[in-house]
Amino acid sequence: MSKHSLQEPTFLILTALAAGAQHGYGIMTDVGQISDGGVKLRAGTLYAALDRLAADHLVEVDREEIVDGRLRRYYRLTPPGVQRLATEVERRRAHTAVAATRLDLLGGLT
Amino acid sequence: MNADSGLERAYRRQLAWYPAAHRRAHEEEMLGVLMTGAHTGQRRPGFAESADLIWGALRIRLRPARDGSARAVWRDALAVVSVVLPMLFLVRFATSIAALIGSFPPDHHRLLAAVAPYLSRELAALVVLVALVLLRLRRTAALASAALLIWYVTAGGVAGSPNWSYFAPEAVIVVAALGLEIAALVASPGPRRGLQLLTWKNYALVASAAAAAGSAAWIPVAAFPLERAAVITLVAFTLAGMALASPLSRRIMVLLSFPLYYLVLGYAVLPSIVNSLGSSESGWFGPLRMTLTFLPVIALLMLALAAAARAVRHAVPAHGQDA
Numbered sequence: 001m002s003k004h005s006l007q008e009p010t011f012l013i014l015t016a017l018a019a020g021a022q023h024g025y026g027i028m029t030d031v032g033q034i035s036d037g038g039v040k041l042r043a044g045t046l047y048a049a050l051d052r053l054a055a056d057h058l059v060e061v062d063r064e065e066i067v068d069g070r071l072r073r074y075y076r077l078t079p080p081g082v083q084r085l086a087t088e089v090e091r092r093r094a095h096t097a098v099a100a101t102r103l104d105l106l107g108g109l110t
Numbered sequence: 111m112n113a114d115s116g117l118e119r120a121y122r123r124q125l126a127w128y129p130a131a132h133r134r135a136h137e138e139e140m141l142g143v144l145m146t147g148a149h150t151g152q153r154r155p156g157f158a159e160s161a162d163l164i165w166g167a168l169r170i171r172l173r174p175a176r177d178g179s180a181r182a183v184w185r186d187a188l189a190v191v192s193v194v195l196p197m198l199f200l201v202r203f204a205t206s207i208a209a210l211i212g213s214f215p216p217d218h219h220r221l222l223a224a225v226a227p228y229l230s231r232e233l234a235a236l237v238v239l240v241a242l243v244l245l246r247l248r249r250t251a252a253l254a255s256a257a258l259l260i261w262y263v264t265a266g267g268v269a270g271s272p273n274w275s276y277f278a279p280e281a282v283i284v285v286a287a288l289g290l291e292i293a294a295l296v297a298s299p300g301p302r303r304g305l306q307l308l309t310w311k312n313y314a315l316v317a318s319a320a321a322a323a324g325s326a327a328w329i330p331v332a333a334f335p336l337e338r339a340a341v342i343t344l345v346a347f348t349l350a351g352m353a354l355a356s357p358l359s360r361r362i363m364v365l366l367s368f369p370l371y372y373l374v375l376g377y378a379v380l381p382s383i384v385n386s387l388g389s390s391e392s393g394w395f396g397p398l399r400m401t402l403t404f405l406p407v408i409a410l411l412m413l414a415l416a417a418a419a420r421a422v423r424h425a426v427p428a429h430g431q432d433a
Contacts, residue, residue, distance in 0.1 A: 023143075042162035043147070047170075067142075
């Protein structure tokens with residue numbers, strides 16, 4: 001398993017899929033909501049990330065549907081994908097804890 | 111509806127930047143996402159959206175091959191190079207002969223007669239090598255390349271070249287190319303596999319790059335800054351186009367960059383330095399020429415040593431190592 005930290009869009013895509021299988025447009029809107037509008041994921045970035053995540057076996061196709069004559073492909077996390085997200089959450093939590101402790105030493109969080 | 115179909119066509123044009131395999135798997139799906147995200151009445155993709163699509167396509171094209179397949183892709187790249195390299199040199203050589211003869215003043219048949227034996231020998235050798243490759247005779251082609259290399263170094267091209275005491279770019283390029291051809295034939299499944307992988311588009315690319323390189327060789331040195339740079343840029347763009355196509359093309363480009371380096375060094379960099387100095391007799395020109403000539407060889411040796419060391423490490427894993 002990779003020891004590198006995940007880039008923000010990749011982390012948010014995995015987080016979106018942790019709620020269940022989603023199609024491309026669903027992931028894009030969910031990432032916008034998770035990041036409170038801070039990250040605007042576009043199709044090029046999304047599919048480059050999905051391509052890499054699928055190659056790394058972290059996500060896989062769940063099912064396909066035709067809606068209004070257009071193909072919708074749903075993606076879901078694989079067990080290694082769940083593990084990778086959990087590792088990243090733990091890493092971020094540890095960093096956040098250190099940052100909070102040091103801020104406390106500086107005079108407290110405001 | 112009309113705006114929709116115009117927008118869809120525009121998106122399809124941008125999705126053409128993606129590799130064919132990715133388009134087959136994801137084009138309709140991505141189009142669905144893009145059209146769902148479009149504003150009502152939108153006629154064209156936004157600038158940021160277009161840039162993001164093209165950037166995404168480049169990232170997918172430039173992604174390295176997966177670990178398991180990397181070795182197989184390298185072997186395929188060597189197989190393609192074993193076919194392409196002799197062809198490239200044949201086209202380049204034929205073009206440069208045509209350009210050379212074209213550059214002779216009228217009624218200089220004696221000059222032509224003087225160079226004809228040298229040129230026809232090299233031309234015949236290249237034709238034989240291309241024929242062996244097309245007949246898929248891997249071992250025979252490797253032996254022929256080795257014999258050519260020995261002949262070239264000892265009797266024909268290098269030692270016998272009237273330019274050898276100068277900077278002999280032609281000689282160094284041929285030695286580099288024959289060395290690469292032998293390596294490609296020995297370390298890959300050879301022309302049988304290479305010919306399977308090549309398409310007519312590849313042949314067209316190879317022919318145009320080789321013809322450009324061949325004609326560059328005879329552009330007068332004094333004309334270097336514009337014409338020669340333009341031709342070399344064309345070759346570089348052709349190779350860059352190949353590089354973006356697939357992990358296989360990128361590896362082919364890496365391999366071909368070895369003789370290409372000597373082409374650019376011999377026909378562009380060194381002549382332009384000599385041109386600016388007014389002579390090749392300057393004190394630091396010799397050491398500079400030697401350094402630039404042997405730099406890639408030293409780099410290749412270091413890479414080979416690193417690969418060998420890695421292979422030894424993998425063959426004897428450390429006790430208790432878990433990965």
